[in-house]
Structures are given as structure tokens and as C-alpha cells.
Amino acid sequence: MGDIVGFAVAWIVTSALGELAVSAVRRGSIYYYTASNQALDGESAFGFILVMLVPVVAFIVVMLVYNMIRFRARGKEILRSQAQFYTNKVFVTVWIAISVVVNLLFYLHPTASALEQMFNGEEARYNRQDLIVNVTARQWQWLFNYPQYNITQAADANGNSVMFLPADRTIKFVLRSYDPFHTYDASAGVIHGFWVPAFGLKQDIIPGETRYLYIHTNKITSYDVNPMVRVQCTEVCGPGHPFMEAPVHVVSAADFQKWIASQQKQQQS
């Protein structure tokens, strides 16, 4: 009995400390830096799982450490343990019941609930006002095209690809992998991965397929504010893979219009 009480105290204290640590991390930011609603959803799913798992992890870690210290053999002699039992119905039943319940819980929330949220966000009816950005991945460059504004290739003054987005808008990224400059070579396409770390989601870009990714930007920010606001290729695509990145700027609606105008002018010249 004494051992059970001793263990329980150690477990509860450890769990409490663990929960304190997790809530401190959650008050900060698990994802370091977020700039979209989707990132916030992902972060809260992450945090929820951590909160639920702290007592589970604490149980096992405290068990391992407690057993190691409390039940260690003293002295050189090898002696059989005094206590010998082959099973314990209550312990096994509770263990299995808890592992089933925790799994079902995680499956319902956050897995299914957060996915439902994500799927809903992708429904066409919610997205009539979306800003459409055509993203083309080629070896090894990102190309951004804004069909609603007739911008065929957004670029900064040096001709490098750059992406501007208005804050507080839903963005529909249309993802394709091919080489617009070498369209005669259909087999040149490989898989790339479209990731803006601050947006909290990524999607692979498959040659021959068109895929979509929806993001709702929630703050004004940019690559200069935080380097996580960048497009980064996440699927290895040959030697140029590390260099497939492009800065992102999330700006106010007015600044976005200004940028559009300047891009259109740049394109005409």
C-alpha cells in the first residue's frame, strides 16, 4: 500500500508540474510564430494533445524511475524478488480501458473535429471572396500568379519571386508542378512541397495534378518581421531543393492594392 501511495504522490506532483510547463508553452507559442487561422487551429490541437498526454507520460516516466529506485536490488547477492505475481486483472483492465478511451477521444477531438473545420474551410460556398494565387513549382523556383489581377509572375525589383497577400482574407492557393519555360518536357516535373511555416499547413504539389490549399491570414507581417513567413519547398526535388524559398508579405488591403498596381505597371514595362 505504501508504495502505491508513494507512487501516486510522485505521479500527481509530476503531472501537475508537467501541466504547468505545458500551459506556459501554450501561453507562448508552440508553433513559434503564426500568421493564419489554420496555424492557430493546428497549434491548439497540438496543445490539447499535449495537455491530455502529460499525465500519461508522467505515469510511465514516474513508474520507470520509481521502480528503478525503490525496487533496486541492494547488495551483491542475486536474490529472487519476494513478491511474485503473474497478472493483476484490475490494473490490466484499467490500462486497456484508458488506452482505448484516450485513443477514441483523440480521434474525435482534435483529429475529426479539426479536420471537419479544415474541410469546411475548403468548401467552395465559403470561399467566393477568396484571393486566388496560382503557385507553380518548377525545378527550382516558385512562381506566383494572380489571375484576378492579371499578374502573371509576381516579382520584386530584382526579378525574384515574391508573394504579397492581404491580411484578414481567405487565400486559395492553386498548386501545380511543371516547368512553364520547358513545357515540351512533360517528365521534368517532380513532387514539391508548398509550406509557409507561419501559416501552419503544407501540401505536396504533384506533377499533372492541381491541388488547393486554403489559408485565412490573420495579421500583417512579412519575411522581414519573422523568417517563418516564407514559402519553403518541403519535398526533396533535386540538388536545388534547399534554394526553393520565397519571401511572403502579408499587408493591409490598401497596401495590397498598391502592390498590385505596381506589379501591373512593372509587367507592362
Place this chain on the structure above:
Amino acid sequence: MSSIATDLLGDSPSQTHRRPMLPPVVRGLIWALIAFLVFNTLMSEVLDRMPYHPFVTRASVTVGWVAAVCAWLLGVGVWEGVVRPSFGFPTLWETPTDWRKYFMYSTDHRVIGLQYIFSSIGGFLIAGFAAMLMRLELMNQNLWVFSNPGAYLSTVGIHGTVMMFSVGTVGLVGGFGNYLIPLMVGSNKSAFPRMSGVSQWLVPAGIATVVLSPVLGQWTTGWRGYEPLASQDPAGIVFYYLGVFALTTSSLMVAINLTATILFKRAPGLTWNRIPMFAWGMLTVSLLNLIWLPEIQMTFLLGLLGAVIPFPYFTQVGSPLTYLEVFWLFGHPEVYIVVVPAFALWQEILPVMGQKSLFARQWGIIGLVFVMILSGMVWAHHMFTNMSNSQMLPFSFFTEIISIPTGFAYLVVIGTLWKARLRLTTPTLLVLMSMFNFLIGGVTGVLLADPVVNLQVHDSFFVVAHFHYTIIGAMIFSWFAAFYYWLPKFTGRMYSERWGKVLSVWIFIAFNVAFLQMFLLGLHGMNRWVPVYPAYLQPMNFQVSLFAILLGIGFVLHFLHIAWMWRHGPRVEENPWRSKTLEWQATSPPGDENFTTIPTVVRGFYDYSDDRPAVSVDVHADAPQGAR
């Protein structure tokens, strides 16, 4: 002592006479070189001349390689041990009794087991050296160790491939499995000793092939060798396919042999109810190997044909994702092939070290079996970033519930340790560390199984940290536990507890400091497969590299310690841990035969409620004194 190859055929030693011969390994290398030159030349100069006729073409190198591997196998002894006897010729082959027996074809499962262990350590050191180069490169955000990203990516591919197929899949199975399983089930041989003798020599051939791949050209796909990128890569990918083919063939033969040994070679009384936990582990991984290795071999053959003929199956099949689907169909079971032996090992070692009966044994076995079954149903969790929405829910579900049978290994251990008399030896410590590390790997696995979280951390260093926690953290730590636990069995000698513990704490700290930070790197936006990355990630990468290098040094020191004690450790009694399992009932190291009298098992091996042995005869009472 007469050769075992002769024994098998019933020839009397008087018929054998020694002809002067090169050492088998040297002869194998020379034969391989000759075979390669002959067949490569035949292909590139005669049968399949290419424009500008280069001497080495993809087709010629493939044919030359097949010939070279066959010649290598023949040269190390398959010629005398298998081919000639099959045609009825007498065996002109004598097995030396000293160290040289480890450097030639053998049919002794203990020799083969140690050969596999040496090959695995070789692969581990080579691929570990590659990891050190990678970590050195990542200390800085610019290219400085490698001159171009392709060289870095080839190194990543070699590291991952050699680690997975020659260490992860082999160390505990081909190595410890071959040595221990016949002993543990009370047999003097494995079921197919000759096949087993051949299979081991494919491992060095496979490792060498993968390591030599840059000779043919860079390949940037990493260990997945994935299409359509692979079909763009220079010819280095050919040696990836061939090397992996050799390594997986070897593992497949091990699986056949171990399965048959466990099914058919058990001593009388060793019923299904009494099969040792480690043997259960070997049985479940072997079944996984039997199911999934042929699948991946066919995949790689198609990839190889695509690179050589070309037969562009994967680029023309319509969906570029086909390759990834079939790769991960094998790839996920593969990670359980790596870790299931570790689970089994925990449950093998701890009841002995705690001198306490195994708790809830049947749940431990159910856990191993269900992990084995479920592992085939979750492959697409590697593809959340490119699957359709409708697939996400089922794959997420199966992935999450695999934690239930996995948890049973913890259930068994915790119940066993409760009120035990746990000796805090080096193997105990390493097993507990391994369990802690796997817990971190498992918790982050639950996070990864959640699609919304996965879409953020997939293909980032978060995943790199996660799988190294399961592989190094669980499998490699358990591998070292196995080395220390069975060193007295292999050698009759004991290691130094002080050094064993100090070095174990060393690798535990270095490993955790290095790899915990990798989770943070991933969350902070560090993607995979990059020798060049944004500057803000450099300080943490520097620390990771520092501790990764300390980890590498710790591993090497462990091996040096084990090697030293192998020769110079103090002699110990036959059964220093007071285990009831059969391998400890034979002499340490076992004599010419494992058991002079095949033991009869009369009760389970994990009952420590009394001192009665699990076997009815003292199996080596009449063993000759000189046997050690």
C-alpha cells in the same frame, strides 16, 4: 575439429585435405573483381554497345554487379560449402577454429550471428560517419563541408539506406536472432544453416554497393529512392537499388530461417505457451519481413528496370504518387521491423534483472502480434500532405490505435518491475533508457498522427527527431543492452559495470539534448534535406551538431569497451544473470554443440517464484571440459 560443412554431409574428416588457398574474403574480392570486369566488358563492349561506347553503362554495371556478387559469395566459401557438395563432390574445406572462421562462409548459427553483428556494426560506423559529416555541414547555414547540395543529399541517402537496411533491420534480427534463437529454443542448429551462411555475405556486399554509389553519380532522393525524382537522377541510384536488393534479400533469408527454426526446431516441451519473449519478437518481425520485403524488392526492381532499360513504369503509370504508396506500404512495417525486437528485448531482459516473474505475458505477446498486423494498415500516414481528404480519417484512426498494442510492452514491463529486485546493471539501464526514448518517440507519433498537426510538422526536422527517437532511442539503445546482456554468453567474460554505465549515461544525455532540439527546429521552420538553411536556425543547429558528435563518440567508446572486454574482461560464471531461459543453460561460450543433450522444457522460463529450472536435465553436465 572437423568442419561443420563436412558434418552436414556426413563425410569423414579423413577425406578432406587442405589445399593452399587464399583467405576466403580476399579470394571473394578477387573473384568479384574479375567477374565484374568480365561481365561488364561483355555487356558494354559486345552485347549492348552504346553510342560513343562508354566502358561502364547502366546496363553493364548492373550485369557486372550481379556477377560480382555471385562471385563474391562463391569466393567466401559458397563454392566449397554449397555448390560442390550439391553436385556430389567431396568437401575440400576445413573450417578453422580460430578467428578466421568469422571471415568465411559458415553454417554455424553462432558464427553467422556474430558475422551479422560485425557487418551491422560496420554499417553503423560507416553510416554514422556519414551522419557526422551531415551534422558538421549543418553547423553552418552555408555549404562548407560539402561543395554542392547534391553531394550532401547523396550522403543523406547513403546514411538512411545503410542504417535502415543493414543496421535497423539486421542488428537485432540477423545478428542476435541468428545467434540466440536456436539456443533459446533448445536446438543445435537453425533450420536452414547453409542458406543462412550464404545470406550473411550479402550484407557486406550490399553496404559496399550503397556506399560506392557516388562512383556512378549523385542521387538526391534520400533512402526512399522515390519516383519521379529518381528517374531524373544520375546513375548513382542504380547502386542504391542493387545494394538494397542485396540487403533485403539477406533479411528475407534470415526471416525464412528464423521462422522455420522457431516453428520446427523447438526442444521437447517448448510449447507455444513457453516460447521465450525474444523468440516471439523474432517470429513477429520475421513474419513482417516475409510479407513486406518481397513487396519492396519488386518495387525496387521496377525502379531499377526504369533506370537501366529504361522501363518507365513509375513515370508512366499515371500518378506520380504510385511509387510513394508502394514504398510506404513496405516503409511503415519496416519501422516496426526495426522496433519490435526492441520491445521483445525489454520483456526478455527485465524479468531476469528483476528476478521477478513476467507480468501479463499474454498481453505482451498480443501486443507484438497486433503491432505486426496493424503496421500494414497505416502506411499512408506518411502521405497526409498529398492524400485526398477522404483518406485522412481512416489512416489517422489506424495510426492512433496502434499505440494501444504498443502500450502493452510498457504494461508488461511496469507490472514486472513493480516490487522486483531490480539489479541496476548496464543492460537494465539501457533498457529503461530505451523505454524512455521510445515514449518520446511515441508521444510525438500521436501528434504526427493528427492530420492537422501533421500538415505543419511533416517533412520538417520534427519528423527527423521523431523517427530517430524510435530508431536510435529505442532500437539502438536496446541493441547496446543486448550486447551487454549477452556478452558473457558470447565470450564467457564480463564487461566493466562502471564503464558500461558511464557510457550509457553519456549517450543518453547526448542523444536527448541533440534530438529534443530537433523537434524545436522543425517547429521553428527547418525543413528536411537541406544543407543550406535560413540564418535564424543556425545557433540551435550548432548545438544539435555538437551533441550529435558527442553521441557519435559515445557509440564508438561503447564499441571499444565491448571489444576490449571481449578479449580481456574478467571470466564469469556460466549464468551470471540467473536467467531461466535456455541459452543460459548451455556453456558460455557454447561448446561445439549448443547442447550435448537436447533439454526437455518442463515449465515456462519467466517464473521466478522458485528456484526450479525450466528444464528437466542439466544440459551440459557431460559437456567436455575443453569445450570452452
